[in-house]
Amino acid sequence: MNNETVKVGLMGFGTVGTGVVRIIQGHQEDLVKQTGLSIQVEKILVQNLNKKRSLQVPSDLLTTNAYEILYSPDIDVVIEVMGGIHPAKEYILTALEQGKHVVTANKDLMALHGEEILSKAKEKQCDVFYEASVAGGIPILRALIESFSSDRITKIMGIINGTTNYILSKMSQEGADYQEALQEAQALGYAEADPTSDVEGLDAARKMVILSTLGFHIPMKLDEVEVKGISQVTKEDIAYAKKLGYEMKLLGLAEQNGKGIEVSVEPTLVHKSHPLASVHGVFNAIYVHGEAVGETMFYGPGAGELPTATSVVSDLVTVVKNMKLLVNGQGISSSYKEKKLKADDHKYAKYFLRMIVSDQPGVFTQISQALAEQNISLATIVQQPHPKEKQAEIIIITHRAAKSSLNQALSQMENMAIVSEIKSCYRVEGGEAEWLA
Amino acid sequence: MNNETVKVGLMGFGTVGTGVVRIIQGHQEDLVKQTGLSIQVEKILVQNLNKKRSLQVPSDLLTTNAYEILYSPDIDVVIEVMGGIHPAKEYILTALEQGKHVVTANKDLMALHGEEILSKAKEKQCDVFYEASVAGGIPILRALIESFSSDRITKIMGIINGTTNYILSKMSQEGADYQEALQEAQALGYAEADPTSDVEGLDAARKMVILSTLGFHIPMKLDEVEVKGISQVTKEDIAYAKKLGYEMKLLGLAEQNGKGIEVSVEPTLVHKSHPLASVHGVFNAIYVHGEAVGETMFYGPGAGELPTATSVVSDLVTVVKNMKLLVNGQGISSSYKEKKLKADDHKYAKYFLRMIVSDQPGVFTQISQALAEQNISLATIVQQPHPKEKQAEIIIITHRAAKSSLNQALSQMENMAIVSEIKSCYRVEGGEAEWLA
The missing domain is CATH 3.30.360.10 (Dihydrodipicolinate Reductase; domain 2)
Structure with a gap:
């Protein structure tokens, strides 16, 4: 940056990219007041220079050549809103390698290669922010x-x-x-x-x-x-x-x-x-x-041009403030805890089950026994006639049960002659069931 | 601070103060990992040294003398959770004057004297954070x-x-x-x-x-x-x-x-x-x-020992990170915009009105005329018998109307012989009314 202006290279000029330019242009005065610096979009990477766009920008802003952004000594921050894994990943890593800070809205990339990108950022003392990658407008x-x-x-x-x-x-x-x-x-x-x-x-x-x-x-x-x-x-x-x-x-x-x-x-x-x-x-x-x-x-x-763009520009403001304070790359959170995944016998939840059974005496006893054998107790049971003759529909909500136990009970019930079909099985969260007639 | 430990002076040891100590003690390992520094409560200001407390701390931590915190060269951060305006205000200003950062949960103080406190903080390049002052656990x-x-x-x-x-x-x-x-x-x-x-x-x-x-x-x-x-x-x-x-x-x-x-x-x-x-x-x-x-x-x-204390400690973590980066006092937001309060004729809202009127022909015409004269149009009207003989109850939800117009219409209706009482008038937000019988 020079002393007064932070220059941004925008990669991608679709919905979100357009929103980013709109916000930077429309809120320039506020941005200056907040950061003490003006923010200027210096180059925009597009696929087609001649495409009709909802937002007109001077044609010399546009380029089809990513290197004009990634290797430009003028550009301080790269905003990646093109999406997809390749070449977005290579572009971001190059930008960081060149000492540029990065703001991205790319959830696919951050979910798959977040660790690599964050560790490169740490190495180069650059910021990488990605608030917009999850739930667009929600911080x-x-x-x-x-x-x-x-x-x-x-x-x-x-x-x-x-x-x-x-x-x-x-x-x-x-x-x-x-x-x-x-x-x-x-x-x-x-x-x-x-x-x-x-x-x-x-x-x-x-x-x-x-x-x-x-x-x-x-x-x-x-x-x-x-x-x-x-x-x-x-x-x-x-x-x-x-x-x-x-x-x-x-x-x-x-x-x-x-x-x-x-x-x-x-x-x-x-x-x-x-x-x-x-x-x-x-x-x-x-x-x-x-x-x-x-x-x-x-x-x-969760999405939309302006909500997502708002998150991107808020990240950009943080980058700019960090630039002013010379503290970029300090806020990268690291995964310092040991990861231990639960086995199925430690995953507990309440479940909703719906099944079609023969409408004959003793059916429910067999079902409830299969569940009881797996230590699954029942919170709510509804049985009602099913349109097909001699069949009934049973709906059960269980108390908290281990996933492994549930799976065992399910496979046992599937093999029962009296069970025609297990229609559905869903996890249940929150308060207790009631039957609203 | 020395190189490894940030020392905190806690002013107030009630519900929130207790929660703060619990969190700092219980999460020490995480706090070190996040900030690179350990955080230690050095002194706690109390009113009564001998009071029985739900959390036991070494007795030399406690003091009844605020100056032991405010003028201690060892203490880097003051957490004010005593509440009230005085002497909390003087304590906080003294702490800032002494170059100590401040975290407070004191909404009364920040609402009344926030400007003075923030400007002192800016002058001394100290942090003041007060997340816990509004809606305890919500950031x-x-x-x-x-x-x-x-x-x-x-x-x-x-x-x-x-x-x-x-x-x-x-x-x-x-x-x-x-x-x-x-x-x-x-x-x-x-x-x-x-x-x-x-x-x-x-x-x-x-x-x-x-x-x-x-x-x-x-x-x-x-x-x-x-x-x-x-x-x-x-x-x-x-x-x-x-x-x-x-x-x-x-x-x-x-x-x-x-x-x-x-x-x-x-x-x-x-x-x-x-x-x-x-x-x-x-x-x-x-x-x-x-x-x-x-x-x-x-x-x-919105409240509670641990939710509020969580916000306080999150603010403390930000202070500690800023100390490490040497950027305290930079994030103080300033009121740079001109304040212009709306006059009542620019305040628009929908309103709910409930009134008791005589149950006779033409009543509703008079009411609706009083509203129409003020350009207030009606979205929903319900009229029903009132237990008292010859009276009716009218409930109205208006479309958006200026507050000045509403007040005029209200005072006109209050003076009508057919209106026995205007029971209530409330602002309305959100979707349209329906009458759920």
């Missing part, structure tokens, strides 16, 4: 790094994928089935043509890697997250959940206790009294439980 | 200062007083009247024997001074906050609110637009679809609307 990473620094976080639960939350909200509020809700989400631009990454929970799993790494100070890996998506969730499941006082949510969960940690993403019944249950539509929310602080929750937009 | 000040630094905040709405939220939740959930709910809150220790400061909104007003000063970068003063408490709220008001789809909350509000700013604390009907409506009991939540980020909300415990 959750900062909260985990700074505000809960004196606490021990025991649990993080997040609704961190707007697409699936939109679909599940739609199914819950309108009784739509999964395909209808998905199609509507696609028509509104909330879901992509190939929705796999969202609906199968992969997007949420990447965010959980970032959240659990920061929250627990451990180097979490993507393949250590158990992932189950929402494509098998039926409107019947949701209707039963509602009757029992629960909302179905795709929940990212990270939990630690003396037995180790577990991180998962799966459709979960959340009791309506829990603050996460009233997070609807494309909104995101992250619930954090700390030993000392107790329950907290952070709610806001 | 809202940090969010306002750092995360929304690149955004323009347009609205802050907070449920920031646990006592009143407990009382209102009780009235709403159990149909209790105000006195019953207050007595229960007192019995549970959620309300003090003299509950005035909480129930009349003064505690919340002080927090709104702090929030609006930081959020809008203006030097807000306590006497510029319009304050109305909950002692006049009846269970009938709450029942009607519910029927219309609203929850009654004591809401701190700070709003700014081109016409200026307004800051108030008053009982408000919040639509059930709004995230603040489901904040019950002693929990706090702060809703922040930013031009770019849109809607966000921060939820958590």
